[in-house]
Amino acid sequence: DAGVTQSPTHLIKTRGQQVTLRCSPKSGHDTVSWYQQALGQGPQFIFQYYEEEERQRGNFPDRFSGHQFPNYSSELNVNALLLGDSALYLCASSFSGPQKKYFHEQYFGPGTRLTVT
Amino acid sequence: QKEVEQDPGPLSVPEGAIVSLNCTYSNSAFQYFMWYRQYSRKGPELLMYTYSSGNKEDGRFTAQVDKSSKYISLFIRDSQPSDSATYLCAMSRFYTGANSKLTFGKGITLSVRP
Numbered sequence: 314d315a316g317v318t319q320s321p322t323h324l325i326k327t328r329g330q331q332v333t334l335r336c337s338p339k340s341g342h343d344t345v346s347w348y349q350q351a352l353g354q355g356p357q358f359i360f361q362y363y364e365e366e367e368r369q370r371g372n373f374p375d376r377f378s379g380h381q382f383p384n385y386s387s388e389l390n391v392n393a394l395l396l397g398d399s400a401l402y403l404c405a406s407s408f409s410g411p412q413k414k415y416f417h418e419q420y421f422g423p424g425t426r427l428t429v430t
Numbered sequence: 431q432k433e434v435e436q437d438p439g440p441l442s443v444p445e446g447a448i449v450s451l452n453c454t455y456s457n458s459a460f461q462y463f464m465w466y467r468q469y470s471r472k473g474p475e476l477l478m479y480t481y482s483s484g485n486k487e488d489g490r491f492t493a494q495v496d497k498s499s500k501y502i503s504l505f506i507r508d509s510q511p512s513d514s515a516t517y518l519c520a521m522s523r524f525y526t527g528a529n530s531k532l533t534f535g536k537g538i539t540l541s542v543r544p
Binding site for chain 2: 346348353356357369371403405407409418422424
């Protein structure tokens with residue numbers, strides 16, 4: 314059973330550029346959450362997608378946007394990159410189910426390490 | 431004050447020691463409590479989760495939650511060098527229709543010396 318996969322593994326961008334990160338959830342999962350983990354810090358919640366809609370959002374600016382596709386995979390887009398956006402971006406998947414009951418077992422992918430220069 | 435505070439590290443112990451990792455929190459709405467283990471350059475891996483107060487045991491690991499004190503702990507018995515990693519506590523609220531985001535502590539790096 315493939316777990317959560319993310320691509321690319323590493324990425325180097327310049328300030329002002331735009332970046333797209335991709336995530337495929339664990340088999341059977343329908344909900345994708347994105348987290349930003351700065352060096353030496355715990356992950357910070359960015360947003361969560363279910364049924365192709367943004368369901369929750371953390372304290373991140375509108376430069377951070379996302380999308381979920383019918384196959385439950387997801388993208389995270391960051392515009393106008395800043396040096397402070399350098400971090401490990403983690404995707405986590407979980408199962409919410411048709412009754413929209415929220416399960417809290419979130420399984421994380423290996424992350425995409427973004428460096429902004 | 432951050433919603434979740436985790437004891438600062440790093441922590442270094444000899445093999446076979448009992449390790450105690452702790453977190454405190456300020457939001458009384460948290461009901462689910464998790465411990466994740468993160469190896470270097472990897473994503474966090476769920477170790478254990480508990481709902482509300484009480485103890486939960488899984489092999490060498492025991493998770494404790496005291497909601498009255500807003501305090502959670504993870505105990506590792508007979509620690510092994512393979513336990514060397516960063517340990518993150520995480521919490522979430524649960525109510526119908528919303529809010530399963532995880533709020534994490536800063537993490538503590540554990541090193542188990544052979």
